[in-house]
Amino acid sequence: MDNILEVRDLNISLLENNSTIVKDVSFDVGRGKVLGIIGESGSGKTLTCKAMLKLLNEKVFGVRGKVKLNGADILNMDDKQSRAFIGKDISMIMQNPMTAFDPMMKVGNHIVETLKAHTSLSKKQAYAVGMRVLEKMNLQRVAEIMNSYPHTLSGGMLQRVMIAIALMLKPRVIVADEATTALDVKNQAIILDEFQKMRDSGIGLLVVTHDFGVIGKVADEVLVMKGGEIIERGTVHQIFYNPRTEYTKELLEARFLVDEVNYA
Numbered sequence: 481m482d483n484i485l486e487v488r489d490l491n492i493s494l495l496e497n498n499s500t501i502v503k504d505v506s507f508d509v510g511r512g513k514v515l516g517i518i519g520e521s522g523s524g525k526t527l528t529c530k531a532m533l534k535l536l537n538e539k540v541f542g543v544r545g546k547v548k549l550n551g552a553d554i555l556n557m558d559d560k561q562s563r564a565f566i567g568k569d570i571s572m573i574m575q576n577p578m579t580a581f582d583p584m585m586k587v588g589n590h591i592v593e594t595l596k597a598h599t600s601l602s603k604k605q606a607y608a609v610g611m612r613v614l615e616k617m618n619l620q621r622v623a624e625i626m627n628s629y630p631h632t633l634s635g636g637m638l639q640r641v642m643i644a645i646a647l648m649l650k651p652r653v654i655v656a657d658e659a660t661t662a663l664d665v666k667n668q669a670i671i672l673d674e675f676q677k678m679r680d681s682g683i684g685l686l687v688v689t690h691d692f693g694v695i696g697k698v699a700d701e702v703l704v705m706k707g708g709e710i711i712e713r714g715t716v717h718q719i720f721y722n723p724r725t726e727y728t729k730e731l732l733e734a735r736f737l738v739d740e741v742n743y744a
């Protein structure tokens with residue numbers, strides 16, 4: 481198996497009381513494959529994602545395990561080494577765009593700084609690339625957006641800006657935490673289409689969502705998390721049509737209470 485990402489025995493604890501929040505999480509993402517993660521609120525999905533990109537505050541959380549990107553364990557590298565990979569080879573689309581941006585930094589600056597940190601583009605070139613990637617996300621008046629502070633944009637716009645930033649360096653792995661939840665149907669379709677193109681080009685995707693419609697459209701395999709552990713895993717077909725645990729059955733049934741999405 482041609483794995484691009486291998487997570488092994490990821491454990492996350494809360495340092496203040498030494499309690500375990502995420503326990504022994506292991507999974508692989510293959511080249512051009514999409515792994516979905518589902519599970520109730522508070523089951524540890526976001527913490528798992530953030531730990532992989534070393535985004536958790538070390539004073540609050542203890543993180544153990546391995547996160548191998550193309551064979552290199554980024555979790556156990558020193559920060560100086562891992563900075564070269566994180567944001568470039570692995571990037572994350574955050575669940576809450578409003579809190580993911582530095583409020584004092586204009587969108588354009590944010591994009592230019594990210595590009596300059598990982599490429600040899602000039603400021604002018606980086607600006608041009610920024611405009612192009614925003615247009616790809618179906619954003620209009622991109623020059624205006626580049627010149628805006630994050631809080632002046634709507635949640636859906638900011639979400640697409642964040643997706644553009646996560647995709648623009650053509651990472652090997654993208655972690656998408658509820659990336660399409662804040663979007664209307666049309667923009668959700670545009671983003672899912674971008675995901676599809678990404679995987680066609682060999683990128684691996686980890687897609688965290690409550691939306692079974694999204695899972696059904698894009699995922700190859702699915703992990704089900706509960707209380708910080710993976711309690712079930714399988715192909716999309718297995719999970720949807722032949723769930724083994726009561727918990728997964730309940731999750732599947734609950735979705736009909738929320739919407740009538742055709743996931744097949």
Ligand SMILES: Nc1ncnc2c1ncn2[C@@H]1O[C@H](COP(=O)(O)OP(=O)(O)OP(=O)(O)O)[C@@H](O)[C@H]1O
Pocket residue numbers: 494501519520521522523524525526527528540575
């Ligand atoms: N800063 C923190 N301090 C203490 N506990 C935390 C902190 N952040 C998260 N937790 C706890 O860790 C658990 C997992 O949180 P996480 O955000 O990963 O859930 P999630 O599965 O992403 O939920 P959702 O579907 O609502 O996004 C939760 O029970 C939460 O209470």
Ligand SMILES: [Mg+2]
Pocket residue numbers: 525526527575657
């Ligand atoms: Mg979350």
